[in-house]
Amino acid sequence: MAKKKVDRRRKFRRRAGPICWIVSLLALAAVGYLIFELIRLDILPVYMMILVCLGLILVSFLIIRFWLFKSRRPISRYLTGLIVIILALSCSLAGKYVKDTSIMLDRVTDLTDKMANTVTVYAMINNMDSEKDLDQTSLGVMRQEEPEGTQGLLDSLDKKGIHPQTVEYDSVYQLVDDLYNGEISAIALPEQLHDALNEAANDVNRYNALTTFTNVVDQYIYYTDRDASMLNPADPVNNVMTDPFVVLISGNDSYGTLNSVSRSDVNMLVAINPKTAEILMVSLPRDTYTEITCKKNQTACEGLQGQFDKLTHSGLYGVGTTESTVEDLLDVPINYTVRLNFSSLINIVDAIGGIEVEVEPGLEVETFYANGTEGVKAGWNHLDGERALAFSRERHAYSDGDNQRVKNQQTVMKALIRAMISPSMISNYPKVMEALSTAFETNMSTKDVKRLLTLELSRFPNWNIQSVALVNSSSMEYSPSVQGFASVTLADEGQLQTVHDLIMDVLNGNNPVIPDIYSTSSNTFHTSEDGTAEQVNEYSSEYYDPNTYQQPVDVYDNAWSEQYSDQQTDLYDQGASVNEEPLSEPENNETIFDEGQHYDPEVFVEPLP
Template identity: 40%
Template sequence: MKKKRRLRKGLLAKLCSPLLVIFSLLLAFQIYKLNILPVKYLIPVVLVVVLLALILFLLSMFKTGRRGVRILVTILTVILTIVYGAGNYYIYKTDEMFAKIDDLTDKIANTETIRVMEGSPVSSLSDLNGKTIGLCTAQDAEGIPYMEKALEKDNVQYTKQDFASVIDLTAALYNGEIDAMIINDGFLGIIHDVEDFTFVTTSTKVIYSEVYYTPRPNVIQDSQDQVNVTKEPFTVLISGNDTYGSLGENSRSDVNMLVTVNPKSGEVLMTSIPRDYYVEVDCPEGVACAQGEMDKLTHTGLHGIETTEATIEKALGININYTVRVNFSSLVNLVDALGGIDVVVDKGLAVKTFYANETLEGVSEGKNHLEGERALAFARERHAYVDGDNQRVRNQQIVLRAIIDKITSPSILLNYGNFVDAIGGAFETDMPSSQMKDLIRYQLTVNPHWKFESCSLRGEGSTEYCAELGTAAYVAIPDEESVRIAREKIEAVLNGKSAESIQDPGASDPAGTIEQPEQDEETGLQDDTVYDPDDPYDSSAQYEDPYSPDLQESDSGYTDPYDPNDAGESQYYNPNWTLDDEQ
């Protein structure tokens, strides 16, 4: 009888210990395969993982004289089984993430979603049982099967309704003709351009999504300017496209930020360049663009990130080692996967509603928690600030820092699966995944204390001929002094010095930002207002005559920021914004 009782008391440990040994061997193999641990850590970690499991296995299988020891062995066996199981999951997801990043060199990441209206009670696939789901086979034949398979897996019975175009599909969802729609997020930019669906990304909500890959027509080659990222300084261009969905689509570069890293000194410099910077276009070999013509930087993205890279290198007289390209969907998905980010808004920089997305709540002074769409709107906002584009690039740097802080915080473990799924398809880069692993290994070995510094280029607003448009549009004429200072700051970091060693007198001067043209006293518009047909967000496009100097505020449908009786709106809006000014 006593023997049976003892057997029952040790039964849990006996059941878990074989599983623990299996988990330990699998974990040791995955740690070795992942190849991010330095050798001096790899061997001890693998030995400890396996030996702990074997010791507990032996203790659980043989008699232990004391009851306390037996209880301790059982507790440790259960805990380690859970820990090793979770460890296997995290490492598997991490390895999968690096594989996806490598895939993006020869494949395009596409995001397929099932969307419902924001106020819909539908929140999961199972809620679609008995509902009507719209789709557009003519424009989205590749992605639809992924969603249909997911619905079939959940045994969802639904009515299917096909539409001729994604615009018709969206209209049907808005009008209540269907309960949900299946769509590739790459079409959201097209839908966004239709006035009735300007805020499609926030008027609807995603209840299910999958990322799938298609062959890339032009394979991304590894950078030709590679360095040993653990020993040599390097510069990365982060370029943000103004599109949703697929990363394979070339589009205007809405964000252009240089990140210069010196692994030895621990210095990291973020240099932001206004999207409207008026520069000489430089085309890489084999790219058909307006070589030697003047245009704003954002248009170079239409010919690929390589053109943006070459143009910036020529304008600043620097060398860029690696490029990273993201888009709107990348940021939204990544921030949401992290459970949101926290940003601090300085005094006087509160925004009631975002110009880029009027359906979203703005930000208040102090700490703000932002989900994906609000983080995107915050990073794109400039019309709300007197400091205009300079504040926008500061906001972009704030968002980047907030993402880094969230990734490096312990809370990442709670959302790790979602995070690696999001980051695996969130960006494309010409930095080999082996070098990314080298950086992680360096971080674990040396654990440098990174010091972040920031710098923003400045300029003066003007209206000039843009080669890509074939007409004049708003641009920012570079302030050569700020270009020189930015170049010297980058060189300082590359040489192991602090960027702060290079003084920038204009950085603390609000007037040192991009200056806007004079304002017309009668109309409140800028004297040289020109409608920019390049800009799908140009609010002038809704008027019959975007060039008319007699355009009245009442025609616009927007609140007049100059009206003193307008509930204090002027504190949120830049009195210098122009109707044709791009977002």
């Protein structure tokens, strides 16, 4: 009887075959790969790193040991083998994602002295879906304008077995026109030319709607040294996990790459104290009239140093000039800067796969004025990158204008966070990391960025976030950048002192208490006629463009408008360079255009027929 029992046990025993051993070794290698990448990323606290590594090693060892030596019945062997395979695949994928995160952080922080240059392949919507569709199709290129990037793109396609038929162009305007007209299937656009298209856009050529009418089929990115005048070293604190610091967020009103200077359309200071978990966000009006200073880089704005101009114009001389100017305006130290633009939002939202935003009844928009894309309806709406940007910039459609635009921007940010923590993020993770790697620039070191992530993972601080936005009185003052008078806002000294005190409270470890008189829903300052601060709860329904000053209509001279329209229509036929000076304005013209721009990118654009 005992012998039968022994035979029965032997019946279920079996030796692990070579395939089982190979799979087990691969699983162990995948676990080792994940642990290596986690150590290299170096954002987990030490205790958490030890627990994660020991946990991975212990779990994988127990599962593999059971599979190779303990499992007897077929069903247990098959199930355990499946678990080992899943373990190997999961650790491999997780290791790849951790590696992508590390690469993204290195790229972003390396842009302190490097510039990301991008050549993007655009094709009309519904004509192409992927780079494979480029094979044996006509591709417009601009080798003379961007030889390195264009050749790099073509070499990259060639390695993938994709061979488009290139068509050479000297004019970016002709390039886009031929794409719109169907003369070519796709274009390889050097992204530094995107601003030139927006500058030359009008209701006829619709250059500003390129990203609306097209799909991004492929993209090639390479890096070059940053010009010395663009360098802006940080003023780092000793330890971002314990020491308070201030970050300047500068949002440029431009598309394409961040390798060129542009007006600083969004200027926000973020004061952070890691010990007290206090965060104070201060928004400064783009049109604040203040002294421009260049102490961060004396060569950046020699011609404007010490003169008064709009804060937004400081961005034309580099983010260092904006930083220096804001430091002197508020008399507070700024340690780090972050710089981004319109394309940053578009690329991130598209990489995520779009975002979901909820629109309250009464706030529906039929068509966005910013780029002519489809608007939003009451309820939930799925937005791609272009519509998300248009939604966050929309002001013409709302009776309270800028106030609703701020709310829309907050809605987009919340939707981005929801999308990034959703399960769908797993499949889109590589695309998101690629988008983030060129979406913004910062002079914060990789080490400091990782320390901030470590702070969040180790302490999970309960951040107390407060925000203040300044809105000052309007005026007409001389602007050296446009060599004429322009609409500005005058900073109130009392408000500036209050903001200074609030920021210093955060840095000194105190709880910043915003005075009740400033405690509106948006924490917005406004100066009344008697010079005291009062709350702002309503905005005028009448739209006013702060970028343009116009004399009364009865003295307006239409000669300039007609001349500009004629010149613009034949712009590329004249062989105009993208760096060409703006068209000169007749001396008797009564209208002063801010920044020398004759096209408002927020003007409604009719869709292509």
